[in-house]
Amino acid sequence: MSIIKTENICKSFGSVDVLKNVSLTVEPGEVVVIIGPSGAGKSTYLRSLNHLEKPTSGKIWIDDKLIEDRVNGHNQVKLPHKERAAILLEMGMVFQRFNLFPHKTALQNVMLAPMNVKGVPEKEAKEKAVKLLNQVGLGDKLDSYPAKLSGGQQQRVAIARALAMEPKMMLFDEPTSALDPELVGDVLNVMKELAEEGMTMLVVTHEMGFAREVADRVVFMYDGAILEEGSPKEIFTNPKHDRTRQFLQSVL
Amino acid sequence: MNAIQQIIGWMPALLQATGVTLALSVTSVLTALVLAVFLALGKISKNTVLRSVCGAYIFFFRGTPLLMQLFFLYYTLPQLVPAFNIQSRFLAAWIAFSLNVAAYLAEIIRAAIQSIDKGQLEASTALGLTHSQAMRLVIIPQAYRRMIPPICNEFVMVLKDTSLVSIIALTDLTYQTKIIASNKASALVYIPAMIIYLIITGVFTVIFNRLEKRLSIYE
Numbered sequence: 001m002s003i004i005k006t007e008n009i010c011k012s013f014g015s016v017d018v019l020k021n022v023s024l025t026v027e028p029g030e031v032v033v034i035i036g037p038s039g040a041g042k043s044t045y046l047r048s049l050n051h052l053e054k055p056t057s058g059k060i061w062i063d064d065k066l067i068e069d070r071v072n073g074h075n076q077v078k079l080p081h082k083e084r085a086a087i088l089l090e091m092g093m094v095f096q097r098f099n100l101f102p103h104k105t106a107l108q109n110v111m112l113a114p115m116n117v118k119g120v121p122e123k124e125a126k127e128k129a130v131k132l133l134n135q136v137g138l139g140d141k142l143d144s145y146p147a148k149l150s151g152g153q154q155q156r157v158a159i160a161r162a163l164a165m166e167p168k169m170m171l172f173d174e175p176t177s178a179l180d181p182e183l184v185g186d187v188l189n190v191m192k193e194l195a196e197e198g199m200t201m202l203v204v205t206h207e208m209g210f211a212r213e214v215a216d217r218v219v220f221m222y223d224g225a226i227l228e229e230g231s232p233k234e235i236f237t238n239p240k241h242d243r244t245r246q247f248l249q250s251v252l
Numbered sequence: 253m254n255a256i257q258q259i260i261g262w263m264p265a266l267l268q269a270t271g272v273t274l275a276l277s278v279t280s281v282l283t284a285l286v287l288a289v290f291l292a293l294g295k296i297s298k299n300t301v302l303r304s305v306c307g308a309y310i311f312f313f314r315g316t317p318l319l320m321q322l323f324f325l326y327y328t329l330p331q332l333v334p335a336f337n338i339q340s341r342f343l344a345a346w347i348a349f350s351l352n353v354a355a356y357l358a359e360i361i362r363a364a365i366q367s368i369d370k371g372q373l374e375a376s377t378a379l380g381l382t383h384s385q386a387m388r389l390v391i392i393p394q395a396y397r398r399m400i401p402p403i404c405n406e407f408v409m410v411l412k413d414t415s416l417v418s419i420i421a422l423t424d425l426t427y428q429t430k431i432i433a434s435n436k437a438s439a440l441v442y443i444p445a446m447i448i449y450l451i452i453t454g455v456f457t458v459i460f461n462r463l464e465k466r467l468s469i470y471e
Contacts, residue, residue: 052374089380099375103393103470113379116389145470158375165379 009058020224031201033211036221042204050091092162096174098154100146106157107142132160152183169200220244269428277411280349288357313355322348341422360402364395397467404460
């Protein structure tokens with residue numbers, strides 16, 4: 001029983017291989033943190049899980065259901081659109097640049113998808129959104145537009161927005177990389193709480209403190225491939241690979 | 253004073269012609285807007301045929317003078333296809349302007365839609381919105397605001413370009429002014445005519461600015 005499983009994911013842009021046979025499994029409730037230098041393919045891998053990138057080849061299972069089996073860029077798995085959409089909804093995504101809807105208030109940002117995708121009645125969607133925004137510490141910013149919020153606040157709205165769809169797992173694509181240093185902590189705290197509540201999380205980040213403290217497993221990617229994976233303790237205190245050691249030396 | 257009395261005497265005719273200018277500009281731009289939305293969506297669609305058709309349309313109407321398009325519609329077309337003999341000058345002008353302005357507005361709309369950060373579409377997709385929902389709820393509402401200034405610009409241009417209809421003898425403000433100038437042998441009439449144009453463009457600029465402010469509350 002795995003919640004995310006990928007087998008030999010490859011992705012090339014022209015002659016450049018961005019992902020080379022990436023195989024990874026994430027169990028329910030697990031927090032897996034992907035680290036590695038820029039250009040290692042971390043974000044591309046994460047984005048290929050929920051269709052924002054199309055792998056060139058490889059297989060993806062979500063919740064034990066095969067949704068992609070790509071050969072030469074073509075998906076061999078033909079699922080009805082509805083079924084595929086439902087499976088993709090099991091993943092919530094948080095972006096590096098938040099991508100909040102600027103013309104909607106914090107509250108409206110969180111309510112939009114439940115109302116329009118799931119058909120949740122407005123009143124119910126609102127109650128839920130208020131609860132989620134309180135949970136991320138923004139109960140007093142319900143009617144603020146994103147432009148009036150700090151980066152850290154925007155990212156917390158974005159987390160609430162993803163959670164409003166009640167995903168089974170959350171994908172975080174460098175959620176704190178675009179933030180001022182003093183705002184990083186608030187976002188990480190929200191993520192930590194989420195992890196403690198048992199949410200399955202796959203996180204691409206450069207926050208080594210978070211990886212060490214919260215991750216069940218740390219995955220090191222380099223040049224489009226997974227070089228090694230293990231418990232935070234193994235990776236941080238006794239990395240097997242020279243590349244891993246070099247990378248950790250440069251960021252710690 | 254004689255000059256002022258003269259000008260006041262011309263006002264009823266000028267104002268009536270102003271009505272024609274205004275009606276032609278407003279109806280043309282409104283019709284063109286509807287057409288332009290489809291052209292713009294066609295031009296950014298994934299369908300190659302649709303994209304080429306819309307591209308060709310825009311290429312043609314932007315690539316030939318409006319004056320010739322007007323001539324073509326009013327004089328050439330009836331000669332080629334008698335069924336297309338448009339009797340009403342206003343109707344002919346309205347069709348020509350709508351078709352022409354649509355090409356320009358389509359490019360404005362397309363540019364506005366494509367200027368929206370692609371992260372918006374990604375976030376929408378990740379939240380499960382369909383492409384059309386994302387367009388309707390996320391992309392287009394943001395694009396509106398960016399369209400307003402260039403549409404305002406286009407409208408002001410159209411308002412002045414309608415003076416071209418004098419060549420098919422439609423009595424708009426410019427044509428009426430010319431008639432008065434030659435009949436009364438007085439070039440003074442150009443003064444009130446220009447002031448009327450200024451007042452109209454001024455009023456519309458204020459309206460568009462208000463609209464833009466109202467749509468940018470979130471920024």
